[in-house]
Amino acid sequence: MTLAAARHVAFARAHGAVLHDVSLTVSRGERVALVGQNGSGKSSLLRLLLGLERPSGGEVQAAPVGSGYVPQAVADSLFPWRSVLQNAAMPRLVAGLGDALEVAREHLRRVAPNLPPERRAGSLSGGEKQALAIARALTAPGPVVLADEPFSALAPEARSAVRREMSSALGGRALILVTHDMTDAEALGASVLRLTDGTLAARGAP
Secondary structure, three states, rough: OOOOOOOOOEEOOOOOEEEEEEEEEEEOOOEEEEEOOOOHHHHHHHHHHHHHOOOOOEEEEEOOHHHOOOOOOOHHHOOOEEEHHHHHHHHHHHHHOHHHHHHHHHHHHHHOOOOOOOOHHHHHHHHHHHHHHHHHHHHOOEEEEEEEEEOOOOOOHHHHHHHHHHHHHHOOOEEEEOOOOHHHHHHHHEEEEEEOOOOEEEEEOO
């Protein structure tokens, strides 16, 4: 079952073309890493697959409603006046699911074990906010998680542990990961798609 897809997609901003004739599909349970240099179009492609941007050409099948998302601008995506637990539970609270706090607490325990659930999100460090955003994405009820450089603000000693816990917590859900670090792709068992100047190269192993 295809969960998200781009078919011959082009995308442009005011400064010029960003993506050229990009096609990919992500199926249930599949893990894909988008890699490439800054400006290669990785984040733009992720936003297209989320339905946050519209293509200039081609067709996009956006990820289902309820999909988990870790944005690059993590701080802007949190409610600073709410607690860590409330932020992590938000996707399931919005969906009206009665297990929201329980599921959120479990994911916080796995990826942010030293983060007090009652602490206000606005008081967190950059790395703590990123760990919270990962827990929130894993709490989302949808069948796919999309993550844009989700480990970039984590301390080196925490990064490998969070990757390991995220890989396990994904279960059978699909993953679309944007990263500069091939170790991220390898740790999460994702096949690699390389973007170069807005063009997608062939898929390969991590």
